[in-house]
Amino acid sequence: MTLQENLGPRIDRPLVVADGPSISPLKQGGTVSTATIGPWRLIGRKLLRQKVAMIAGAVILILYLVGLFAEFLAPFLPTTSKPQYTYAPPQAISLFVTNPDGSSDFRPHVKGYRVEIDKVALRRTFVVDETKVVPIGFFVKGPAYHLFGLIPMDRHLIGPLNPADPMYLLGTDRLGRDVFSRLVHGTRVSMSIGLVGVGVSLVLGVVFGAISGFYGGWVDMLIQRVIEVVSAMPTIPLWLGLAAAIPLTWSPLTVYFVITIIVSLLGWTSLAREVRGRFLALRSEDFVTAARLDGSSETRLIFRHILPSLTSHILAVVTLAVPTMIVAETSLSFLGIGLKPPVVSWGVLLQDAQNIRTVATAPWLLIWPSLAVVVAVLSFNFFGDGLRDAADPYDN
């Protein structure tokens, strides 16, 4: 006997036994997919929806590609100086040449320079000479180099058809070196010092933060006090002291690594605090207790059960730490205690723009390297923010 027979009809709506929540596709006629995906793909999807973060991510990617292919992208070597073109102003690229008969041809070119003598200041200045045409092209032959230090090549993405001709898209510096080429080469050093530095802080920060948060008690106490002491250090004098201790005979590359480590030895504290906080919160979670009762060792608890839950958070913190490293390198080099010539970095480039006379006569020396720093730092910040928002895939 069914229920209805038993109780008689008293139905004011049709008897519909639904076997699930009622859902419909986003678009008319579309299909509903409720297939579930793993945590990393969820993070990826959330990140993809943040436009600013994606643009910033693209910029970061481009900057690293620039660093990777620096020799190919730069028309000249960063160290080639041409004393006849000191403080030459930037040139603009034109696409059409007007012939004497009035017709115009498609021929990409830049205008050459003409020297003018300032009779009062007794100074040579370069002005762009509209009559001189320097033809340029893509994939031209130029100074020889080894791509990735391995493949011998002499082609450059862009350059004057005659390698001896001047083509200074962003002007030249005091010694007549091409600022564009130097900026491209500086990208490699400045962007990678951030990565290496963050790598060291990542290891230090995660290890100390995890130990501190997981064990608590006197271990936590000790590590936290160390962190406080480290973060209380006045950074610039400390850098000054440590940099002064680097022997002058060391190669620029060694100095570069030592500087990296100096910068990162002070940079791990914030990450350690973040990781500690997460561990404190997670170690009393039920799933951690469950794993402990399953017989997991403490190492396994830390690395297999707790750390995966915060990898995305760590990634976000790390992304936000890279710009700090970049700025640290820039300021150190600017002060003359970081990287030194002949190494080229954004900070070293800015060193050339230290006096007001240079800034007044050759503003491009200040503008382009600063712009590079600002763009890189902002991109990392926007991308890191986006990553942090996407880091928790299950909060919605």
Add this chain to the structure above:
Amino acid sequence: MVAPTDDTVLSVEDLSIDFRLRTHILHAVEKVSFELKQGQTLCLVGESGSGKSVTARSLLQIVDRPGRITGGRILLTTEGVVTDIAALSPDSTAMRAIRGRRIGLIFQEPMSSLSPVHTIGSQIIEAIRLHSALDAKAARERMIELLRQVEIAAPEKMADRYTFEYSGGMRQRAMIAMALAGNPDILIADEPTTALDVTTQAEILDLIKRLQVSRGMAMLLITHDMGVVAEVADKVAVMRFGRLVEQGPVDQIYHQPVHPYTSQLLASTVKLTRHAEARPPAVTSGPEPVLSVRNLSKTFGSNGPNAIKAVDDASFDLYPGENLGIVGESGSGKTTLGRLILRTVEPSSGSVLYRDGQGVETDVTRLGRKELRRFHRDVRLVFQDPFASLNPRMTVKEVIGDPLVVNGLARGRALEERVAELMRLVGLDPQAMERYPHAFSGGQRQRIGIARALALDPRIIIADEATSALDVSIRSQILDLLLDLRKRLDLSFLFISHDISVVRYFCDRVAVMHRGRIVEIGDAEQICTAPREAYTRSLISAVPNPDPRDKRMMHRQRFVAATPA
């Protein structure tokens, strides 16, 4: 449109609410219609995800994003004027004038709905002054009066206390006072007693009901508990998956349900008011107990006046194949007792004797790290929260297989086969083993947790509120699964719960805890029907009875506890 009759204060017509999600649109509420009448209580019943809370929140236009009212009308009648709430903007002045002034709301969590940095009094005064032009002095008098109405003792003194100085029940009373501050015509109570103990629940329900009658308010009570509904409702509306499946007077719903879902919901509730059928008789004699707890105590804090005795001199035996229930209200020390046995919390004194498969006795409180690991293979824990107890970053296979992996019992194909076997054992499809826990419902997740506990072939399972977070129909399924497993795998259960009906259904013997002490221990049927101790009697009588013809809670026995030493 049917013209609302005189005593209808709110009528909801064909209300629909959609949530635009990542992959699809969820129709959280679909064409729901009901009426609220002056002086009447309508109970909106349903399990989690049925859309009952969203419906209630839409009446105040406080549906969380991305939810949106997509159709229907909510007609509020005040002094003959009809307003359509659904047409008002959530931020409009008109809507703000309705909130609190016409419709008051009580939330589920009294802990998080009160500000921790303001005194209770000042929070109520704020609500009063938002809705009236009273000056500071008059508002304070009104606030004291409201606190008196919600039966807070010494309201003049208590008004200047902070939230943390109030107990859960008192906070809910303060919330009610705040909801009444604007003299609303309609009171919406969204699971007002779910977070409270059963005795406190009885008092709060009693209070709400009396206030509603004396003020002639219309009340909409949202709950999942059919027992609560039977105690307070005049009319009942049953929701499922966003649809209203049935509504009618309370007596009719309980005694002549039409919709199969209503009958099913009632059956699951009524089932839990009896002991499980076909249970083997309790074995309390003959074999030696597997677990003997003697004089176990735990004191938190140093031995001073501030020391808290979470567990005080607890002794009991657990026999092979037995289900022993531990019941008590929050703070009674029942969870700590479970943790002390497993030693995730170290006991202050006392002993736990465990007799293993070979009959060798060990004192768990003296075990070293390595032996404790072996003990943890035999005695497993099932957690309360099916969401927090599974690592969200591990697949189900990794979760269930983890105890096997760390104990070096299985790997590779053997591991996979064992996990599949365990999943079948708890009624899950092994094909889903590569999925992540969030793809499963609460009940399925609890099955995963049980499978993990079974992975090491345990002898005892400590289930700490293992069914409290589940819907009533799922709850009885999980309990039946555990009963079945006990028979098949020769298990003993230590079942910790605050829910007396669950304990009565599941357990052979019951120990009642109160303030860290075991006040009474005995046969489950005897404890639930003829308790000896006054405290147990008050506890049992406060349990709502899912029959509107027999409202047990309303004439319950009160237990006046002696102040703790």
